[in-house]
Amino acid sequence: MTISSKRFKTFKPRIEILSVLALSVLPLTACKHTPPAAEQQPTNVGVETAVVHPTVSTDYLEVPAHIMADPAHVVHIYPPLSGRIFGLTILPGQNVVKGQMIAQLQSNDIAVARSDFEKAKIEVIRADGALARGKLLLAHDVLSKADFAELQATDDVAHSQMEQARQHIHELGFAENSTADTVALRAPISGAVLDIGTATGEMQRSLDNATSIATIANLDTVWVVGDIFEKDLASVRPGRTVDIVVPAYPDLKLTGRIDNISDALDPTTHTLKVRVVLPNPKHQLKSDMFATIRIAGAPHQTFILPATAVLHEADRTFVFVANASGGFDQRAVTVGRTLDSGTVKNIEVLSGLNDGEKVVTAGGALLRPTSGD
Template identity: 30%
Template sequence: MVHLFPLRQRTHSGRAPLAASGLLVMALAGGSAALLSGCGPAAPPAAEPEAPAPVVQDGQLRFQSGHPQLALLGVTEARPAQSVAVDLPARLVWNEERTQRIYPAFAGRVSSMRADLGQSVKAGSPLATLASPDFGQAQAETAKARVDQSLAQQALRRQRELFDAGIVARKDLEQAEADAARAQAEVARAAARTSLYGGSAGVNQQLALTSSIDGVVVERNLNPGQEVRPDQSGPGAPALFVVTDPTTLWVQIEAREDHLAALRPGDRFALEVQAYPGESFNGQVMAASDAIDPTTRTLTVRGVLPNADRRLKAQMLATVHLKESRVSGTVIPAQAVTLRGAIHTVFVQRAPGVFQSQAVTLGHEGPREVVVTKGLVAGDKVVTQNVLLLARQFQIAAEEAAMKKGAPQ
């Protein structure tokens, strides 16, 4: 009889359980390795082949078809130069035909102020009052002239009566008539002087500074109690008041000689100021100077600009936009042109992916467009975007070609 029980006992206490445990450990280790291998980084993808560098051949830079840099090179066709956009610097100033600068006619002291900066005034409105002994003297001269005229008229009447009675000679009558005429002329002169500055019939020494136009007080250089004198006026001296009609402004345009054809009296122009970006104001050329500034080689052109809403202010800097007619040459964007020393060059696309550096002669240079008089024809495609990138590629390819050519065989 076989006793199975002792044998089963050895199974739990002998080496058989150790073997089973080893198998379990190996299985767990294998599973862990599999899990760890699944959590590790994936293998890097295969790198795409790098596009070959452009090469220089027969003076042209050639890119392989589909080269990624070709998408960065913007190209524009040169067009016939029928017209070109011209931008000129300008400045807004008061319309001097509707502006009055008020200076003192007599010495005096400011006794009262009647108007302030920004105030609207009517013609004849008092702006300030001066206590002026000099003006009082002019008033006294007017009063004295009237008294002298009255005495001369009385003497003339007596001489006529005596002449009619045959008591005096004709020459005495004629002398009295001459004296009366001189007295009347002196009254007219003195009265005209005082009335010119707002004087009254009496002597009050009060001189009113008045405006002779309707407008707005845009400048005030006067304060109560201030002493003023006539010798303080003139070039370089500020006016006591400046009154103007701001509903129109003058535009002072700095133009070169070659722009005069587009700035004739009556021509229209568009104007922009920094305060209102993207908004355009329309003006008209009124006159042009006959002399060129020897320093800047420019001349001043004057235009007029409506300003009914008074949004534009004097002394604003502006840019005037013109369309200038041209009869020859081609027009390209200014950003397509590079300067090498004293030579202007552009990059012309001769075929897809093929570019050539071309020297050009400019007939007009503007901030947005240039006119090429030599070196391009209408329809030529010039690079206008990333021009410096293309120039760098051209230089690198040329250097590599020179190194290969000079390398020993």
């Protein structure tokens, strides 16, 4: 019993030491099977970057406008007398030359005008006879000078009324010795027919309540008229060179000068009329076409980035900029115009970036800022 007890006491400390060593080895074994840390795995998949440099850009004030014919070269043709239209030979959009017959008008009003002329002729014959007799009586001191002066005045009035009646017949398009009751309506200027207000067989009233038979405009020069808000008035002045953009001809480059700025403010829209006069030798520009007046502002430096580089969150606008540690900082920026070239949409960044910085141009929505804003 004594020997056994001694052996037990001798080996017990060795068993405890082995147990402690075994426990201390377990953590080391476990560490060898831990997976790689997240930092060692691929990151920023789908993120594209680019080094940015400033460029000179110019802001443009774009004024919506439309094209119209110069009012000084627009003629509305009205019937000279009441009657029926026949033989209408023009159509809207057709070009006519000065003196070309566009229609005929048949009217009974010419009969009234001729009757007035015949009455005036009779009065002239009567007044001339009275004046001739008065001269004889005055020569024999039978007629006073005052009475003779009255006869002279009556004769002058008769001649004046006859000439007036003759002129009226000519204005209606007839000759005083003619018996015709139709008059040819002719184009007073060369140009394009903008619209027609009548048709063959339609009755036309006299000048008092007439509707236009046709409107003819010479389109060798046209007006581009736009509406500018009063807040933009400081950037517009007469004589300034502007660009004209016409949606109908996207490749057509037009340049003109501001000819006039209206002095009357529209009380409803609070806009002013701006007018640009353009030559139109080929008549490409048509009345009532849409157009835009582009007024260049002062040049300034800006960064042009793809629209995908600029992100928005609530009322914040920002981009991601690469930092020295390989991460990306969120940077607040101020943006300007959106530049749409059809296939690519870019955006101006006015402030917040520096020359030579690397900016995320695509995939920024996948990132989280490491520092900065």
